[in-house]
Amino acid sequence: MMRSVTLGRMTIQKVFEMESGPPMPLILPGIAVEDLQRVAMWYQDETLGPTPERSAFTMSMHSYVLQLDGLTVLVDACNGEHKRRSIPDVDRVATPFLANLARLGLTPDDIDLVLCTHLHFDHVGWNTRLENGKWIPTFANARYLFSRRDFEHFGKQELEDDNLRAFRGSVLPVYEAGRAQLVDESLVVHREIGDGVWLEPAFGHSPGNFSVLAEGGGERAIFWGDVVHHPIQLTRPDLTMAFDSDPEMARETRRRTLARAADEGLICFPAHFRDPCAGQVIRDGSAYRYRFLPQSP
Numbered sequence: 265m266m267r268s269v270t271l272g273r274m275t276i277q278k279v280f281e282m283e284s285g286p287p288m289p290l291i292l293p294g295i296a297v298e299d300l301q302r303v304a305m306w307y308q309d310e311t312l313g314p315t316p317e318r319s320a321f322t323m324s325m326h327s328y329v330l331q332l333d334g335l336t337v338l339v340d341a342c343n344g345e346h347k348r349r350s351i352p353d354v355d356r357v358a359t360p361f362l363a364n365l366a367r368l369g370l371t372p373d374d375i376d377l378v379l380c381t382h383l384h385f386d387h388v389g390w391n392t393r394l395e396n397g398k399w400i401p402t403f404a405n406a407r408y409l410f411s412r413r414d415f416e417h418f419g420k421q422e423l424e425d426d427n428l429r430a431f432r433g434s435v436l437p438v439y440e441a442g443r444a445q446l447v448d449e450s451l452v453v454h455r456e457i458g459d460g461v462w463l464e465p466a467f468g469h470s471p472g473n474f475s476v477l478a479e480g481g482g483e484r485a486i487f488w489g490d491v492v493h494h495p496i497q498l499t500r501p502d503l504t505m506a507f508d509s510d511p512e513m514a515r516e517t518r519r520r521t522l523a524r525a526a527d528e529g530l531i532c533f534p535a536h537f538r539d540p541c542a543g544q545v546i547r548d549g550s551a552y553r554y555r556f557l558p559q560s561p
């Protein structure tokens with residue numbers, strides 16, 4: 265489990281939900297044996313084999329809790345519970361998410377702000393919970409910020425898929441309860457003389473994916489949502505990930521985000537890396553590698 269990370273006045277902790285490991289070629293077509301050999305130099309994962317066909321693209325589903333100056337922010341909201349999905353791994357799952365939140369000493373009522381980096385089903389699930397047959401906001405005291413671009417995109421979508429189901433069950437009820445604020449990126453959420461929490465556009469995986477940046481008198485943190493899903497993408501940022509809605513834009517955003525993270529020494533909190541998650545992007549020839557933050561015992 266990722267330890268609490270302190271950056272200046274800010275602490276960041278992970279709330280784990282579950283893992284999923286679809287076959288590598290299904291999610292990252294084009295990945296080669298050499299890419300697996302290259303990533304193995306700095307990333308150990310027992311689900312990576314010698315060939316793409318014998319490897320899984322194992323992703324963790326988790327949220328982050330960021331605390332700064334009395335403000336408690338939840339970044340992303342995983343799959344939720346009782347949610348009907350077509351993907352068996354996440355269909356009506358029951359997970360220890362709220363118990364894991366409680367292990368941090370927090371109840372849903374302690375969350376002030378929910379930031380969904382984008383509105384895919386695995387980032388909005390816990391926004392709502394079922395009560396007497398109705399979806400109601402889980403975080404009763406929170407303001408929720410949703411990307412306007414994603415909200416409008418999924419609001420108009422006609423294809424009945426898991427993202428549309430998630431929009432109806434995990435996004436719209438929050439909006440209708442008056443708890444949601446639709447945001448255009450570049451919004452400063454909380455700022456106190458030169459630092460705080462803010463959003464920046466990171467489009468491509470979804471139409472409105474945004475990165476959350478945060479700083480509290482120490483190193484700067486980035487939560488890039490689904491710009492990068494798995495460490496192996498650092499060796500091949502050029503490859504399209506199966507669920508990128510605009511592959512060309514997603515590739516450009518991935519390149520830009522990784523270059524910036526490396527050049528500015530950002531502390532990264534990826535949405536789907538397995539433990540220990542937090543780390544830094546390092547340049548490695550024409551690509552990158554990842555240095556996980558050292559974990560105290």
Ligand SMILES: [Zn+2]
Nearest residue numbers: 384386490535
């Ligand atoms: Zn995701």
